[in-house]
Amino acid sequence: MKDIHCQEIISTVKRLFIEANTELGQDMLDAFKSALAKEESPVGQDILNQLMENARLAKETKVPICQDTGLAVVFVELGQDVHVVGGGLKDAIEEGVRQGYREGYLRKSACHPFTRKNTGDNTPAVIYIDVVPGEQVKIIAVPKGGGSENMSRIYMLSPAMGIKGVKEKVLETVREAGPNPCPPTIIGVGIGGTFEQAALQAKKALLRPVGEPNPDPEIDRLEREWLEEINRLGIGPQGLGGRITSLSVHIHILPCHIASLPVAINVQCHANRHKVAVL
């Protein structure tokens, strides 16, 4: 049994959100570079250069990569031999978000759905806790912007529609989103499970570093094929026309009900931000 004080969780969550919002991962910087080499549109090249310069400036000046510093999504892998002391785990995460968004000068984007009144501190966070073996806590902070989330979709397809039907929905989602979700995007696809599981799998799929192949060779092949088809749409960086509409497609597959074929498509903008800590 290992004790972890909630204070440590608060300070870690706070640090992760500030870092995630100002330091883009090396996987994304590498992806921009290889996209620039492939992009034929001069406007598209200009945009990709701006994104690389933006990432450099954000890290240097600590001004966020994007003003939409997101809703605060937190994935926790909680070792079953961990004992959180000094307070509640969820309360600690909320407090870390509160402090991070205040002290990091991050935008507070959480509001009531109808009155639109801002909650003022970017809470409540969106928290998912998995209990796993061991005595460590892994925390992944994911600021998720609204523009790309708005272009995400979920469908309950008929099983007869199969792989072809799922691919059509993925392409349709990207085509209809056009410039709105800030391409070049990452496309998370959750296939199978129940209604809500498909959506959660789509979001979790986005956590895999861009450029890292899917461990399942069959799924990896699908990801590459769908990416190629997406990039034939011509939408391009910022939707202004070009070869690079998406940088990566990430698929998670789960068994589903014999009557169902759920598919969720979670669109992620190029500000693909997440930071991980293990306590």
Added chain:
Amino acid sequence: MGNIYRLETPLKEEDVVKLRIGDKVLLSGIVYTARDAAHKRLIDLIEKNESLPIGLEGQVIYYVGPSPAPPGRPIGAAGPTTSYRMDPYAPTLIAHGIRGMIGKGKRSKEVVEAMVKHKAVYFGATGGAGALISQSIREAGIIAYEDLGPEAIWRFKVVDLPVIVVNDTMGNDLYEQGKERFRI
């Protein structure tokens, strides 16, 4: 890419009619920010024939909800938000004199028609380039609707803010035409 222009706000009709989709514009001068909530209030005032907190003639409206200013800077990250949420309100503001809008993403048919009729343009700024765009903003202050938080109306003094013409006064649309050019 098209031509590169340097323009000063407020914009005149002759400034915008020469612009074509794909032109890059470096904007300097004053721009006002507004998102959906602020648009709604402006339209309510126009409908009631009451005076507005900003003059609209020749102005450029930037669709942005900036992040808070860290110490020593006028503003935080300040890239564009998605424009379609402002579409129900934009034709009225165009009819009342604005010459430019800065945002990202497609506009409705009604907005494009209003731009052609009243000679206004829609500029795309790079979505997600919040730190880069912040460098072009030299002064910033809230001038109305502070209660809206990130959705208040700000007055930005900008120098060489980089934008691309997405819809011009001829009814062209770079999102449509750019995509067609690169579709396989």
